[in-house]
Amino acid sequence: MNMTGEAGFVASRLEEAIGWARKYSIFQYPFVTACCGMEYMATACSHYDIDRFGAGLPRFSPRQADVLFVVGTISHKMLPVLKRIYDQMAEPKWVVSFGVCTCTGGFYDNYATVMGIDTLIPVDIYIPGCPPRPEYVLDGLLKLQAKIEAQHASGQRPAQERRPEFVP
Amino acid sequence: MTAAGLIQALEDRFPQAVRAAHAYRGDATVIVSRESLLHFARTLKEDPAFQMNFLMDVTAVDFSSFGKKPSPAFFASSGVAVRPSPEIPDQEPWPGPPGPGRFAVVYHLFSLPLKHRLRVEVLVEEADAEVDSLTPLWASADWLEREVWDMFGIRFRGHPNLTRILMYEEFVGHPLRKDYAVNKRQPLIGPVN
Amino acid sequence: MAELETREMLLNVGPAHPAMHGIIRIVATLDGERITSAEVEIGYLHRGFEKMSETVDYNGVIPYTDRLNYVSPLINNMGYCMAVEKLLGISVPERCDYIRVIVSEISRITDHLTCVGASAMELGAFTVFLYMIKAREFLWELVEMVTGARLTVSYGRVGGVKGDLPEGFDEQCRKAIQETRKVLDESNTLLTRNRIFVDRMSGTGKISSDAAVSYGITGPFLRATGVAYDVRKDCPYSVYDRLQFDVPVGTRGDNFDRYLVRMEEMEQSMRIIEQALRDIPPGPIQANPETGRPIPAAEMVDQAKVGNIAAIIDRRAVTDPTLDGSAKPLHHQIAADEKRVFLPAKEDTYGNIEGLMHHFKLVMYGHGVRPPKGEVYFPVEGANGELGFYIVSDGANSPYRVRVRPPCFAIMSALPRLVIGDMMADLTPTFGSVNMIGGELDR
Numbered sequence: 001m002n003m004t005g006e007a008g009f010v011a012s013r014l015e016e017a018i019g020w021a022r023k024y025s026i027f028q029y030p031f032v033t034a035c036c037g038m039e040y041m042a043t044a045c046s047h048y049d050i051d052r053f054g055a056g057l058p059r060f061s062p063r064q065a066d067v068l069f070v071v072g073t074i075s076h077k078m079l080p081v082l083k084r085i086y087d088q089m090a091e092p093k094w095v096v097s098f099g100v101c102t103c104t105g106g107f108y109d110n111y112a113t114v115m116g117i118d119t120l121i122p123v124d125i126y127i128p129g130c131p132p133r134p135e136y137v138l139d140g141l142l143k144l145q146a147k148i149e150a151q152h153a154s155g156q157r158p159a160q161e162r163r164p165e166f167v168p
Numbered sequence: 169m170t171a172a173g174l175i176q177a178l179e180d181r182f183p184q185a186v187r188a189a190h191a192y193r194g195d196a197t198v199i200v201s202r203e204s205l206l207h208f209a210r211t212l213k214e215d216p217a218f219q220m221n222f223l224m225d226v227t228a229v230d231f232s233s234f235g236k237k238p239s240p241a242f243f244a245s246s247g248v249a250v251r252p253s254p255e256i257p258d259q260e261p262w263p264g265p266p267g268p269g270r271f272a273v274v275y276h277l278f279s280l281p282l283k284h285r286l287r288v289e290v291l292v293e294e295a296d297a298e299v300d301s302l303t304p305l306w307a308s309a310d311w312l313e314r315e316v317w318d319m320f321g322i323r324f325r326g327h328p329n330l331t332r333i334l335m336y337e338e339f340v341g342h343p344l345r346k347d348y349a350v351n352k353r354q355p356l357i358g359p360v361n
Numbered sequence: 362m363a364e365l366e367t368r369e370m371l372l373n374v375g376p377a378h379p380a381m382h383g384i385i386r387i388v389a390t391l392d393g394e395r396i397t398s399a400e401v402e403i404g405y406l407h408r409g410f411e412k413m414s415e416t417v418d419y420n421g422v423i424p425y426t427d428r429l430n431y432v433s434p435l436i437n438n439m440g441y442c443m444a445v446e447k448l449l450g451i452s453v454p455e456r457c458d459y460i461r462v463i464v465s466e467i468s469r470i471t472d473h474l475t476c477v478g479a480s481a482m483e484l485g486a487f488t489v490f491l492y493m494i495k496a497r498e499f500l501w502e503l504v505e506m507v508t509g510a511r512l513t514v515s516y517g518r519v520g521g522v523k524g525d526l527p528e529g530f531d532e533q534c535r536k537a538i539q540e541t542r543k544v545l546d547e548s549n550t551l552l553t554r555n556r557i558f559v560d561r562m563s564g565t566g567k568i569s570s571d572a573a574v575s576y577g578i579t580g581p582f583l584r585a586t587g588v589a590y591d592v593r594k595d596c597p598y599s600v601y602d603r604l605q606f607d608v609p610v611g612t613r614g615d616n617f618d619r620y621l622v623r624m625e626e627m628e629q630s631m632r633i634i635e636q637a638l639r640d641i642p643p644g645p646i647q648a649n650p651e652t653g654r655p656i657p658a659a660e661m662v663d664q665a666k667v668g669n670i671a672a673i674i675d676r677r678a679v680t681d682p683t684l685d686g687s688a689k690p691l692h693h694q695i696a697a698d699e700k701r702v703f704l705p706a707k708e709d710t711y712g713n714i715e716g717l718m719h720h721f722k723l724v725m726y727g728h729g730v731r732p733p734k735g736e737v738y739f740p741v742e743g744a745n746g747e748l749g750f751y752i753v754s755d756g757a758n759s760p761y762r763v764r765v766r767p768p769c770f771a772i773m774s775a776l777p778r779l780v781i782g783d784m785m786a787d788l789t790p791t792f793g794s795v796n797m798i799g800g801e802l803d804r
Binding site: 076077079080083109110111112114119120 | 350357
Binding site for chain 3: 264310344
């Protein structure tokens with residue numbers, strides 16, 4: 001740190017470079033459960049090609065992955081498994097909630113379904129849709145990349161967004 | 169055999185076991201007594217007149233709130249009388265729910281050589297919800313009966329492994345019963361929404 | 362040398378696993394590499410389809426049926442709609458039947474493409490997966506042209522379908538079929554005589570036809586063991602009795618036979634589609650405009666509300682593009698002629714009071730389709746086997762009990778039987794050829 005208190009030139013360039021490198025080398029863990037998995041497959045294949053964004057190599061072990069794509073409805077029976085997978089991933093890690101069932105539960109408001117995985121694990125990007133078109137998924141992926149790039153190299157997440165006060 | 173022919177043959181063979189029968193919309197349906205179920209099913213499987221080699225489905229229906237759907241109260245506060253549209257009339261109406269007893273266990277059978285289908289219903293009271301298991305006859309009965317136990321709470325005598333199949337073991341209650349609220353959650357971990 | 366002590370190992374192929382098929386837990390006991398016993402645990406995707414369908418009305422169940430077998434959603438839609446129509450005792454126009462057959466067969470092809478592609482990928486043949494997903498994209502574009510959505514379509518309605526086939530569907534369909542045939546040829550060259558593929562798939566996952574019948578297995582799985590049971594041939598419904606197609610039957614009941622049966626079934630489905638396109642009763646693709654200049658429907662309603670009838674008396678209401686295909690001249694082809702069941706054409710809803718009343722009686726809370734009291738069971742040929750819907754109605758506007766008989770439930774119950782005796786690595790092709798779809802298995 002120099003006299004003005006900012007990080008030096010080299011340090012900030014380094015952080016930018018690390019952010020750039022991280023966002024283009026996403027190793028996702030596709031936690032695929034239901035119908036959204038079909039659109040995930042479509043996004044990953046030739047027509048919509050997620051590989052051109054650097055996210056083309058899924059790692060089927062949570063220890064080797066950095067983005068957890070939760071794809072498809074999570075039931076209460078599955079939730080402990082999801083928590084365990086999330087805990088097994090090493091920092092820095094991000095969570096993408098793919099499909100409206102993982103965002104808020106979808107139209108399955110019943111005894112078996114979790115109304116949104118953010119009741120248990122922190123979610124970075126929400127991609128709604130039932131199932132979301134591949135173009136929406138790629139849009140979400142670009143937002144995720146922007147978020148990854150902005151994150152500090154130290155792994156510290158950006159400050160939590162202040163939600164506006166609800167005034168009825 | 170046609171539906172009517174099948175019902176006639178069954179009524180002739182099992183005069184005591186078959187309590188009622190009908191062929192609503194062309195589906196042959198017989199309602200049998202609980203005690204005679206295993207023998208009845210064995211005959212259906214092995215007799216050359218019936219040859220029901222497929223047990224397609226085992227399920228149950230909870231008749232406790234049949235016909236009692238509350239009329240909508242949407243306009244009730246405004247005093248407007250809501251008269252729902254009349255039912256679509258029927259030439260040969262259905263005889264009605266199979267009779268006393270809260271649950272009916274419904275079996276769907278199919279014969280591939282003779283290409284006929286049959287539905288067998290067995291009435292079960294809530295207090296004594298137990299039926300003979302058909303696992304000795306068809307292997308498909310195994311998981312299907314486990315599902316009926318899980319969703320309705322009807323036991324099957326002689327089933328090798330009557331445990332929950334769709335819900336987790338810690339779940340209390342039987343979800344498809346009419347008195348189980350649709351969004352009554354029992355989470356293993358995490359908050360109750 | 363001292364005697365080596367061996368013990369059996371317990372391996373948990375847990376709910377989250379790399380196979381692309383869905384969440385299931387297999388607890389296998391291994392003796393070296395051989396599986397000596399396997400226990401299968403399902404229910405990780407139980408979403409309460411049967412309970413939810415008791416809370417919505419008859420047409421509201423259709424989006425839930427899409428998500429049952431989500432790779433062939435149109436077959437589920439059509440099966441449910443045909444079951445409710447059997448309960449009501451109504452029949453649909455012939456063109457509607459042909460439309461249903463065409464879209465069901467397209468769905469069947471997409472299901473088999475996904476199944477064969479995913480199981481090939483798990484064995485290492487990644488290229489075949491990419492080719493088959495490419496063909497699936499062409500078919501999904503076709504489905505999107507007709508229904509508006511790629512995957513969860515909700516196209517069927519009780520008493521008909523949502524809209525007629527659009528202009529240019531014929532040509533687009535033939536092009537898509539041509540592309541699919543090319544892809545199937547390429548995949549055939551890559552897989553069918555491929556030493557590695559044949560070695561891994563032949564002889565593994567065998568089941569005898571008697572055991573398969575006892576487990577209640579139907580569909581391509583059963584046909585690969587030698588039993589020729591196809592609901593479309595043995596208990597025909599819709600217009601299948603007028604169409605010519607063959608039912609491929611295997612001999613050995615192992616994974617390779619199932620692969621061959623599925624490849625041949627895709628070809629037969631394409632044959633059915635071509636015949637249906639040739640035989641479909643014609644309908645006016647371009648609606649003849651009646652006398653009257655067009656006016657947007659919303660504007661017509663606004664003018665009517667203020668009483669300005671003179672401005673709208675000789676105008677024709679034009680509706681939103683999302684209602685394409687259900688315009689008034691096409692309406693009689695896609696909907697059964699039963700006022701108590703199917704919504705009127707939007708031009709009537711906005712244009713005259715009878716249409717508005719008709720619409721009200723079907724849509725307002727408390728009213729709706731109210732079938733007579735009764736119970737029916739209607740089986741259709743799903744991509745995995747006999748998909749049956751058992752519906753009990755008590756005369757109210759929502760179903761009393763909807764039960765779907767899932768074809769892959771029976772197949773999964775036989776999975777321990779299929780893998781015991783084979784090696785651990787044979788679990789992958791066997792599980793792939795089972796085509797377990799979580800939405801259908803756990804509902």
